[in-house]
Amino acid sequence: MISRSPDLIKFRGVVVSPRNLRSFHHRHPPPPPAPTMSDLRPPEHQVAGHRASANKLGPLVDGSGLFYKPLQAGDRGEQERAFYEAFSAHAAVPPRIRDAFFPRFHGTRLLPTEARPGDTHPHLVLDDLLAGLQAPSVADIKIGAITWPPSSPETYVAKCLAKDRGTTSVLLGFRVSGVRVVAPGGAVWRPERPELKALDTAGVRRVLRRYVSSVSGEGADCSLAAAVYGGEGGVLSQLHELKAWFEEQTLFHFYSASILLGYDANAVSATGVGGGVRVKLVDFAHVAEGDGVIDHNFLGGLCSLIKFISDIVSEAPETPPLAP
């Protein structure tokens, strides 16, 4: 559990020191004035999680680089806020890791809710991870064979375990929670959740191949594999950097967090050498303290994902496609 006071932030019992907090505030000046509701809209490219609608809370973007994530119900919202506060302030997190692989946290903000006029709801203010991508191809991959923190109550363990066994989590150490692929003509492939939940090992391999293919329809040519997955700054090299950190870091255990992959389908097909490839961690409502132990569950799933993607790069055509 988390407790907060004006002077201290506790993350699952660990007090974040005032020294770290100063550093946190130094790095994160208060965000600009609140946007009005008319600036905000549901993100067009969201592939997983709750979606905002007239009657439901969901994330919003302001079109100028910020992403507003409503605090989730129960403990989750507060847990996620506590994680962002602790993580942003933690002196032992290498700045390169924080900047490269995590959305920047800009505090929380009360926003009016369409569902309950006159009422407000607290939102985490984060970087919009897909800002700047004209035609984002996105994949949300939930990492770890185990998605429940060890201290969870029995009913929660049972619920998660059923999902972890019913999807590929236990078998592969990860599952694809969402995907959106933009084909050359602009056509978007975004399978529905039941389809993703039903994927087996071969299905996951197909989705990860299709994510780097520039065809419309069912096929997969993996013509973008070298540009998106391989090469300098590609997904694989970023995942390897993340892996090196996970082999050492004993601060946090990222249960049920996802790796979000993104690239610009327009830019990559135009230049053939990348296109804003992004690898980010998201969804921290179930992060637990590391207590001096590495996150072997996340690390194992990450290594499994790396193997899947390496295999695709090895089998794919070696040179990225040229511009048409």
Next chain:
Amino acid sequence: MISRSPDLIKFRGVVVSPRNLRSFHHRHPPPPPAPTMSDLRPPEHQVAGHRASANKLGPLVDGSGLFYKPLQAGDRGEQERAFYEAFSAHAAVPPRIRDAFFPRFHGTRLLPTEARPGDTHPHLVLDDLLAGLQAPSVADIKIGAITWPPSSPETYVAKCLAKDRGTTSVLLGFRVSGVRVVAPGGAVWRPERPELKALDTAGVRRVLRRYVSSVSGEGADCSLAAAVYGGEGGVLSQLHELKAWFEEQTLFHFYSASILLGYDANAVSATGVGGGVRVKLVDFAHVAEGDGVIDHNFLGGLCSLIKFISDIVSEAPETPPLAP
């Protein structure tokens, strides 16, 4: 399930090819004539698993380098035999990995049982992994946060999950199943199973420190850490070699297998530079097919163990102790 015929060996549905089988028989000539019961005795240094007694089946050694493990009841015994047969014959297993990290398999043999006079029981004939060590200090470490193969029935999952959560398996990705440490005067420390089962993170760290300490009693000086864990041929370098294989290998998933550590407490304290340090995998009754996916569960636990042991080496005195 496994099926056997004179021509084929099936390991959980995978047929081991006759070509591989020939290679298997080539590498493993029939073992020497069966020992008589009077040659056989329970291993003095066993730290985990069932123990042999007048009324119970348990492993036996013949004193000349072989270890006889009774086939376990139910499917387990046949599963373990099928694993050894498939593994010994598998062309994709690097010989260096097989030779360095696994007991050599010499087939099975029917041995008379003391418990049921006149009756026999099949035994796996394996290398005695502690042969040649005068004063073996031994640790049996069960690897993986998950100890049940994904295809297991509900009742088995529930039973394993309770143990995995009740011990350090879920939290650390491994648990210490047995340990035996020989102090300089020859005194042996071998905690009982309930004590090991009750270990928390700090307790596991204490046990892994005491395993490389040359003191009698409760303390731990870690004076053997550099010689046993560190350095060329030490535990860490062997675990790193194993890790590199697990990052690539997609043949087998080693659920509920253990890493057995061994060294000669007499030799290490006499020479200060090792003493027959051994790192071996054992207990394969719950191995599953890899089906093209890495064993992220074993790999994660292995990385966690590596971090624990690295931390001990970093904190320990740098030079191994000199002979007295």
